[in-house]
Amino acid sequence: MSKRPRITPAQALEAAVKQPAEMVGQAVERALDPLASMLKRAALKRAERDSDQFSDKPTETPKAKSPAPGKPGLAVSPLAVKFPRLPPIAGVEIATGRAGFYKHAREDVLLMRFAEGTTAAGVFTRHGIGSAPVDWCKKQLAASKGEDIRALVVNAGCANSFTGRPGADAVRRVATAVGKRFDCRQRDVMMASTGVIGVVLDDGKITHRLPELEHRLAQDAWPAAAAAIMTTDTFPKGATAVADIDGHKVTINGIAKGSGMIAPDMATMLAFVATDATIAPGALQTLVSLYTRTTFNAVTVDGDRSTNDTLLLFATGAAGAPRIHRAGDKRLADFREKLEGVLLDLALQLVRDGEGATKFVKINVTGAESHASARKIARTIAESPLVKTAFAGEDANWGRIVMAVGRADEPVARERVTVKFGNLVAAHDGMVASNYSEAKMSAYMKKPELEVSVDVGVGRGSATVWTCDLTKQYVAINGDYRS
Numbered sequence: 001m002s003k004r005p006r007i008t009p010a011q012a013l014e015a016a017v018k019q020p021a022e023m024v025g026q027a028v029e030r031a032l033d034p035l036a037s038m039l040k041r042a043a044l045k046r047a048e049r050d051s052d053q054f055s056d057k058p059t060e061t062p063k064a065k066s067p068a069p070g071k072p073g074l075a076v077s078p079l080a081v082k083f084p085r086l087p088p089i090a091g092v093e094i095a096t097g098r099a100g101f102y103k104h105a106r107e108d109v110l111l112m113r114f115a116e117g118t119t120a121a122g123v124f125t126r127h128g129i130g131s132a133p134v135d136w137c138k139k140q141l142a143a144s145k146g147e148d149i150r151a152l153v154v155n156a157g158c159a160n161s162f163t164g165r166p167g168a169d170a171v172r173r174v175a176t177a178v179g180k181r182f183d184c185r186q187r188d189v190m191m192a193s194t195g196v197i198g199v200v201l202d203d204g205k206i207t208h209r210l211p212e213l214e215h216r217l218a219q220d221a222w223p224a225a226a227a228a229i230m231t232t233d234t235f236p237k238g239a240t241a242v243a244d245i246d247g248h249k250v251t252i253n254g255i256a257k258g259s260g261m262i263a264p265d266m267a268t269m270l271a272f273v274a275t276d277a278t279i280a281p282g283a284l285q286t287l288v289s290l291y292t293r294t295t296f297n298a299v300t301v302d303g304d305r306s307t308n309d310t311l312l313l314f315a316t317g318a319a320g321a322p323r324i325h326r327a328g329d330k331r332l333a334d335f336r337e338k339l340e341g342v343l344l345d346l347a348l349q350l351v352r353d354g355e356g357a358t359k360f361v362k363i364n365v366t367g368a369e370s371h372a373s374a375r376k377i378a379r380t381i382a383e384s385p386l387v388k389t390a391f392a393g394e395d396a397n398w399g400r401i402v403m404a405v406g407r408a409d410e411p412v413a414r415e416r417v418t419v420k421f422g423n424l425v426a427a428h429d430g431m432v433a434s435n436y437s438e439a440k441m442s443a444y445m446k447k448p449e450l451e452v453s454v455d456v457g458v459g460r461g462s463a464t465v466w467t468c469d470l471t472k473q474y475v476a477i478n479g480d481y482r483s
Helices: 009-017 021-031 033-051 132-144 164-182 210-215 222-228 281-294 330-352 371-383 385-392 398-407 438-445 472-479
Strands: 092-097 109-114 119-124 151-158 189-196 237-245 248-257 270-275 310-315 360-368 418-421 424-428 449-455 461-468
Touching: 092 210, 092 222, 109 210, 109 222, 109 270, 119 132, 119 281, 132 164, 132 189, 132 310, 151 164, 151 270, 164 189, 164 210, 189 270, 189 310, 222 237, 222 248, 237 330, 248 330, 270 330, 281 310, 281 330, 330 360, 330 461, 360 371, 371 385, 371 398, 371 449, 371 461, 385 398, 385 461, 398 418, 398 424, 398 449, 418 438, 424 438
Parallel strands: 151 189, 270 310, 360 449
Antiparallel strands: 092 109, 109 151, 119 310, 237 248, 248 270, 360 461, 418 424, 418 449
């Protein structure tokens, strides 16, 4: 039997470019599993290196005392991180305002204007219901092929999902109004919404504010943008990086929102990333499709996927770097690494802001039959209500971990299963460890950041998923979400 030829990362990326945009993510997952695993391991190393998330050093996080800028009455997550300084990006202008989708006073609409020639790509929910803005973006990106995208409009407070033709008409009217003001086609305007499902978007609330929003456009409004798209988030989420492309410095900025209904099947609730690099839309599509797998698709809060999941990546070309047409171009090596780092940073912030979360948990699975098998086991552990409530109660209940491993219905060798909490061995070779110490385990579980590692003893597949605990506050937040 002949051996399969080894596929290099560049060849894999080139192959992905040739796929239709809507098939890229699935094709990459099927055909490029070794590449994705390699990239994933690199991302994990960077995350641990850059943030020391799982060291014994005390973490500098805000106390859960001050009121959050989103929904009234929610305290800032004890796992929150400070919003970074996001520098201006040439070719991107931002404005926020209050359209009135919430009863209380807060900004709830975001407008971004992009320079002529901006390219774009996106990945969207594969949820069976979907939403009007998701449908709009997919259709218009296909029509324009991602060329010359001029604006983005985002609202919080109304998801405009499961709203039929009226919801679609509302999206179209907003895009038409923005196109007239910015002298562009309606297909050059991207749309996104988040909030309550089943309510038709009152587009007049947005179009009425367009003159004010246009007047307020500025390059340095990234913090306001991140805050305006929040729903039950308790802190705004942002990330930034500088990359080198053929001797030219380019900047990558990203913002995201998400706290509950997080178990992405493409990206996150909402995430918007912009760069001043010059990259063709086909290459952008390949990159965003590939890297969501190792970032947003590797986190879960509650196991529920949103109807509105949207990740959009914009490239203005204003930095003066050469135009890159191929995702595998060696000149993009540093950019690829930095882009994945920004996406991973944003994804981990979603977990830190999980509704009611008090524990940030990293789940490692090794020794699985394949990466896909390891990933399924890890997600089953991470999404188990019994496991998550044990984290909340600071109970090192390794029996629940073992239960979740078996429930994943993936190959495991029971007599070789090992479970560790941090560096402490709870179970080894299919039974409780001989040196198990309840006192040490209990002390470890009091940490705000935990790591659980499981080896299932059948192969070389591995995967990592990040999650949080499940507390009474999660029930309180979601029990009266609409009120």
